[in-house]
Structures are given as C-alpha cells and as structure tokens.
Amino acid sequence: MIDRFAVKIAYLGTNYHGFQRQKTGIKTIEGEILYNLTKLGLIDKPTKARYSSAGRTDAGVHALGQVIAFNSLRQDVHLEELNHCFPDDIFAWGIAKVDGDFNARRHAKKRTYRYYIPYAGEDLQLMKKGLSYLLGNHNFELFCKKPDILPNGRQKSTNLTLDGASVQLLKKDNLLMFEFISESFLWKQVRKMVSMILVIGRNIQPISVIQEALEPILKAPKGGIRPVSPAGLVLYEVKYSKAHFLPLEKKYLIEKELNKKIVSYTSTLAVLTELKKSILTS
Numbered sequence: 001m002i003d004r005f006a007v008k009i010a011y012l013g014t015n016y017h018g019f020q021r022q023k024t025g026i027k028t029i030e031g032e033i034l035y036n037l038t039k040l041g042l043i044d045k046p047t048k049a050r051y052s053s054a055g056r057t058d059a060g061v062h063a064l065g066q067v068i069a070f071n072s073l074r075q076d077v078h079l080e081e082l083n084h085c086f087p088d089d090i091f092a093w094g095i096a097k098v099d100g101d102f103n104a105r106r107h108a109k110k111r112t113y114r115y116y117i118p119y120a121g122e123d124l125q126l127m128k129k130g131l132s133y134l135l136g137n138h139n140f141e142l143f144c145k146k147p148d149i150l151p152n153g154r155q156k157s158t159n160l161t162l163d164g165a166s167v168q169l170l171k172k173d174n175l176l177m178f179e180f181i182s183e184s185f186l187w188k189q190v191r192k193m194v195s196m197i198l199v200i201g202r203n204i205q206p207i208s209v210i211q212e213a214l215e216p217i218l219k220a221p222k223g224g225i226r227p228v229s230p231a232g233l234v235l236y237e238v239k240y241s242k243a244h245f246l247p248l249e250k251k252y253l254i255e256k257e258l259n260k261k262i263v264s265y266t267s268t269l270a271v272l273t274e275l276k277k278s279i280l281t282s
Contacts, residue, residue: 008094009066036085060230065237069104094245112237115178122201131165144186191227
C-alpha cells in the first residue's frame with residue numbers, strides 16, 4: 001500500500017526566484033524541497049510520486065501555509081528529518097496522511113493571503129470601504145499581470161469570487177495588515193489590490209477607481225495598476241476539508257533558526273534607520 005502525505009511548508013522567499021521549480025541553476029523553493037525529498041529517499045521523481053503543491057508564489061513572496069503532497073517511498077515521514085535537510089529559510093511544520101487521490105492544489109477550499117506594510121497615515125475607513133467593493137464575484141482581469149494557464153493548458157478565468165477583504169492597523173508595530181480570502185487568486189492579484197487600496201487611502205485616487213477597474217468594459221486606470229513590493233506578501237493559510245495536520249513536535253529546532261533571522265533583520269533595520277537619519281540630516 002502506498003502512503004500519501006501532505007506537508008505544511010513555511011518559507012522566506014527573499015533569496016529565491018519564486019516557489020515553482022525552474023531550469024537547473026535557478027534557485028527556487030520547490031526545487032530545494034524536491035531535491036531534499038529525493039535525497040532522503042522519500043520520492044524518486046515528482047511525477048512518479050504524484051507531487052503537487054497548493055500554489056505558486058512569486059520571487060520574494062513568503063509563505064506560512066504552503067502545502068505540498070506526495071506518495072512516499074517510506075511509510076514514515078518525520079518533520080524533524082525534513083527540517084534537518086531543508087535550508088534555514090524553509091520549514092516543515094505540519095503533516096497529514098491523506099487519501100491517494102489528494103491533490104494539494106485542486107482540493108484546496110480556501111486560500112488566505114496577508115500583506116504587511118508600514119502605516120503612513122492612510123485613511124483606514126476609506127480603505128475599508130474600498131475593500132468592500134472588491135468582495136464577491138468580479139472580473140479581476142485588470143488585477144492580474146496575465147491570466148494563468150492551468151495544467152490542462154486552458155486559460156484560467158479571471159472571474160473569481162473574493163470571500164474576504166480586510167485591513168487593520170497593528171498599532172504596536174505601526175503596520176497595516178491586509179487580508180484576502182478566496183478559493184483561488186490570479187497572478188499578482190493580491191499585490192495589485194493592495195496597491196489600488198493604498199492610493200485610495202492616501203487620497204491619490206478617488207474610490208470610484210475600483211468600480212471602474214471592475215467594469216466589464218475593463219477600462220484600465222490611467223497608468224495601469226502597479227503591484228506593491230512582494231516583500232510584505234505571505235501565503236498565510238490553505239484550508240482543506242479532508243486533511244488534518246499534526247504539528248511539529250520539536251518546535252525548538254525551528255525556534256532557533258527563526259530567532260537568528262529575527263536578530264539579523266532587526267540589526268539590518270537599525271543600520272538602515274541610522275543611514276537614513278545620518279544621510280538625510282547631513
């Protein structure tokens with residue numbers, strides 16, 4: 001009997017050319033994952049293992065709730081073993097034994113993305129009103145770079161239903177946190193939605209620009225919609241109806257690496273703040 005597993009993956013996308021595996025020599029998150037699954041003797045080839053992933057993230061985008069699935073050549077798969085082999089910016093933190101037909105992409109019920117950006121005095125109420133216009137079923141063609149091509153070769157429809165769209169101010173950290181929930185998203189859709197809401201919150205564009213962008217006529221806003229930086233975007237969660245994940249037991253192994261990253265980024269932030277203060281006031 002073949003054992004099939006789904007694994008929750010978190011990663012920092014800063015040092016990778018996106019999630020999806022590419023040609024040899026291009027560093028991607030999926031490439032690292034597959035290399036180590038093979039190295040551990042868990043899979044032979046991705047196709048034979050019927051490998052699948054919940055979604056693709058662009059270069060620089062992060063994830064907390066990415067999910068992969070594969071048929072294992074071994075009966076036991078241990079998260080600690082995976083984390084020992086993975087690079088220090090990729091983490092396996094949940095595992096579930098799933099049905100033989102489980103597909104991480106097709107069986108996903110809801111995907112949640114979050115975007116974090118420093119608060120710069122934007123009008124919160126105006127942004128919340130703008131986000132409410134995005135809820136429901138719309139043609140999001142202007143909010144994607146180009147329609148995705150599905151595994152069957154067909155072009156993905158740009159008519160999607162957005163189930164959740166919100167923003168809140170995290171006062172302690174002086175950050176805006178946007179959250180979007182849908183069964184699926186288009187390429188760069190989240191980053192373009194955040195971009196439009198920010199220009200509304202900064203009174204650069206009227207709120208009517210959202211309604212214009214969602215019109216069937218597809219009248220593009222002047223200059224188009226430029227996506228915000230990928231640095232603040234995270235694939236936060238992917239939900240399934242038939243996958244019950246068991247958590248990582250030895251959490252201290254991940255805690256050590258995360259603390260190292262926090263210290264490093266905090267130090268870099270302090271240096272950049274000092275550079276800005278010194279250069280701009282000299």
